[in-house]
Amino acid sequence: MKRGARIAVLLTAVLLLGGVSAGAVLHAADRAGRRDQVQAGGPDVAPGTVTLAPGGGRRMVFRSMAWGPHRDELASVPAAGPDATRTVSGVRCLRFYASAGTGICLQAVHGTLDDSYRAVVLDARLHERRHFPLGGIPTRSRVSPSGRMVAWTVFVSGDSYAGTDFSTRTSILDTRTWTLQDNLERYRVIKDGRTYHASDTNVWGVTFADDGHFWATLATGGKTYLVHGDVAARTLTTVRENVECPSLSPDGTRLAFKKRVPGLPADAPWRLYVLDLRTMREVPLAERRNVDDQAVWSDDRTLVYALPGDYGADLWTVPADGGGTPRKLLGGALAPAYIS
Amino acid sequence: MYLAESRGTAPPTAPGRWAAAVPGTVLALGSVSLITDVSAEMVTAVLPLYLVSGLGLSPLGFGLLDGVYNGFSAVVRLLGGHLADRGGGRHKAVAAVGYGLSALCKPLLLAVHTLPLIGAVLAVDRTGKGLRTAPRDALISLSTPESRRGRAFGVHRAMDTAGALLGPLLAFLVLRVAAEGYDAVFTVSSCVAAVGVLVLLLFVPGGRQATRDTPDGGRHPAAVRPREALALLRLPALRRLTVCAVLLGLTTVSDSFVYLVLQRRFAIPVQWFPLLPLGTAASFLLLAVPLGAVADRVGRRRLFLLGHLALLGAYALLLGPSGGGLLPVAVLVLHGAFYAATDGVLPAAAAGAVPERLRASGLALVGTGQAVARFGCSLAFGAAWTAWGDRTALGWAAGALALAAVLAAAVVGAE
Numbered sequence: 001m002k003r004g005a006r007i008a009v010l011l012t013a014v015l016l017l018g019g020v021s022a023g024a025v026l027h028a029a030d031r032a033g034r035r036d037q038v039q040a041g042g043p044d045v046a047p048g049t050v051t052l053a054p055g056g057g058r059r060m061v062f063r064s065m066a067w068g069p070h071r072d073e074l075a076s077v078p079a080a081g082p083d084a085t086r087t088v089s090g091v092r093c094l095r096f097y098a099s100a101g102t103g104i105c106l107q108a109v110h111g112t113l114d115d116s117y118r119a120v121v122l123d124a125r126l127h128e129r130r131h132f133p134l135g136g137i138p139t140r141s142r143v144s145p146s147g148r149m150v151a152w153t154v155f156v157s158g159d160s161y162a163g164t165d166f167s168t169r170t171s172i173l174d175t176r177t178w179t180l181q182d183n184l185e186r187y188r189v190i191k192d193g194r195t196y197h198a199s200d201t202n203v204w205g206v207t208f209a210d211d212g213h214f215w216a217t218l219a220t221g222g223k224t225y226l227v228h229g230d231v232a233a234r235t236l237t238t239v240r241e242n243v244e245c246p247s248l249s250p251d252g253t254r255l256a257f258k259k260r261v262p263g264l265p266a267d268a269p270w271r272l273y274v275l276d277l278r279t280m281r282e283v284p285l286a287e288r289r290n291v292d293d294q295a296v297w298s299d300d301r302t303l304v305y306a307l308p309g310d311y312g313a314d315l316w317t318v319p320a321d322g323g324g325t326p327r328k329l330l331g332g333a334l335a336p337a338y339i340s
Numbered sequence: 341m342y343l344a345e346s347r348g349t350a351p352p353t354a355p356g357r358w359a360a361a362v363p364g365t366v367l368a369l370g371s372v373s374l375i376t377d378v379s380a381e382m383v384t385a386v387l388p389l390y391l392v393s394g395l396g397l398s399p400l401g402f403g404l405l406d407g408v409y410n411g412f413s414a415v416v417r418l419l420g421g422h423l424a425d426r427g428g429g430r431h432k433a434v435a436a437v438g439y440g441l442s443a444l445c446k447p448l449l450l451a452v453h454t455l456p457l458i459g460a461v462l463a464v465d466r467t468g469k470g471l472r473t474a475p476r477d478a479l480i481s482l483s484t485p486e487s488r489r490g491r492a493f494g495v496h497r498a499m500d501t502a503g504a505l506l507g508p509l510l511a512f513l514v515l516r517v518a519a520e521g522y523d524a525v526f527t528v529s530s531c532v533a534a535v536g537v538l539v540l541l542l543f544v545p546g547g548r549q550a551t552r553d554t555p556d557g558g559r560h561p562a563a564v565r566p567r568e569a570l571a572l573l574r575l576p577a578l579r580r581l582t583v584c585a586v587l588l589g590l591t592t593v594s595d596s597f598v599y600l601v602l603q604r605r606f607a608i609p610v611q612w613f614p615l616l617p618l619g620t621a622a623s624f625l626l627l628a629v630p631l632g633a634v635a636d637r638v639g640r641r642r643l644f645l646l647g648h649l650a651l652l653g654a655y656a657l658l659l660g661p662s663g664g665g666l667l668p669v670a671v672l673v674l675h676g677a678f679y680a681a682t683d684g685v686l687p688a689a690a691a692g693a694v695p696e697r698l699r700a701s702g703l704a705l706v707g708t709g710q711a712v713a714r715f716g717c718s719l720a721f722g723a724a725w726t727a728w729g730d731r732t733a734l735g736w737a738a739g740a741l742a743l744a745a746v747l748a749a750a751v752v753g754a755e
Contacts, residue, residue, distance in 0.1 A: 001542070006542040006543065010535075010542055010543075013534070013535065014535055017531035020527065021524075021527060021531045024524045024528060025517055025521065025524045027518075028514075028517075028518030028523060028524035029518040031518070032519040032520060035519075094393075110516075113509065114508075114512055116611060133609065134610065134611065135610030135613045135614070137388060137389055137392045137393065139398070156613065166388065169610060182610055186604075196726075197725065197728065197729050198725065198726040199597065199600070199721075199722050199725035199726060200722065200726075267454040292396070292397070292398050308396050312396070
């Protein structure tokens, strides 16, 4: 082929492929636009005041994923009637949790050359108290029962070709002193009674017992461990194997967690369990589907967790004693916190 | 630099003429790599977000297969080199299969939605990368006069790295126009990859043409047997270079460990962590061509060794007192300089030690030796970290690197 002909072939191909690319981008842009329009049959939504302060009835504050202009905003519904009109706040979060008037909102910030993420500490009226940059994609967040301590986890991806190398980074913030411990991997790990060093440790899924102590997951050497953390001593002590994303019951006696069950498919390996901290006995819950979430206790007997749904995620509920059946609680919702 | 003065025999090069001196084939291959890297890095840049936000998966532990795959990848690379040499120069064909395989994986990403399948697609993608590396480097060396190979490889690596830097930007632009449009990113990436393959097919001369302009371009159409490729290690020059690359590879701590130690050492704020590889890439991009030209003057093996001193310098800064502001930047500049002085310079050096008809096999042998050694180093480094902590592990790595450099200098001798 002559040079001219080759250039002509290349230009033709570039035009064609450019057309395909432009079509794909426009199609995706159109789809993104539709998500900002209210979907028929979706929940009723009304802008209003959402507060994390006590009083005003027991309610659930969560990220509403229903389509429309208020998608991804924090919304509030009565705990007794979650199908009521959602009061939306105007505050957008990817992940959220709240306790005793302190909220933690992990949100995306759209920059000119890149998107970034930040953790915003909210007061009871959802106003920003302070924010902290995040080094990865938000995945978990928790607040201690007193509202003083805040924890979050992000996914950090490696730099290898076709990046398949993921790790987590978990941080703990004291909202009284604004001291940030930005990487729990720097805590001393005590495994089987001895100090343990490893380059491959990952920590995620903090759940607070009180302002100085928490439970979390530690992964190293291809295994996961339940660890008990001490903020002042900066230690993580392994307790038990194969426990991920623990969530402590309000009475402090049990941990709900996701467990990797042998024999399940590699892409859906988890089941929900509850571990009794006194007897160290665990019970499988009635939910038989794969659950990849840090569950939330709506009271001492009931758990709430997210499953994939039509609008991203739905919230489901199941008794914590292993009995009953799972029930859909709320469609198009994620990251709930109960406020009394 | 004293080394530059010590070699008066290097051909004189007028400033500004280097571009004209780079053969068209190298520019074409550089363009293919640039375009392919734009496509690949678009996917790499959005993949974590796609898995976590788009598919709602927890991708932890996903990298566990990497180790297994590294071994396989080494075999694929040797195979690519051997196939390219068989039948008297099918470099272009094998490279096209490699680029084509990776290009086919991009639209496949639109169809698979579970971690194991996505992992499988990425593994095929990397198989394509393994297949094409040796024939592509052989083509670069075969189309460039011996005296300018360092610079030619430098130009290729600079273009390659430029693509790697542009890919994430393009992916970001797509996501800016179409929020959560991961499918659009994969479609654009597929189209870009197809253009890359097309540029290879249209503008890289195949077979005999590729080597026409080399002075020692006698053809040997006889089939190359696998045994011959291994017998290459009987060539003293190639054996010495391979031993040298393996020795140094055994003490080259992998990038992710370097960034991890850097981040801890200088308490780099978390939001800057993703920028660390960009620092290395920018330094690599800027230094690849000049250092390639320096390699042509002072000797490629010598520069390959000196490049490892840049790495040793980076280790030293990581081990030294925790100074302020510019030290992390200096580490990244040295790290990029290490790549600029070694990544393209090694095949440029190896090319001189391998006969033409076994060029791709020879380059694959050296490259695979280095890659396997580096993989061994990351295993050992991970274990040392577990046993003694990061600083002690890096201290040992630095000591081993210094020792390896001395040994390598003795082994490789004067060029």
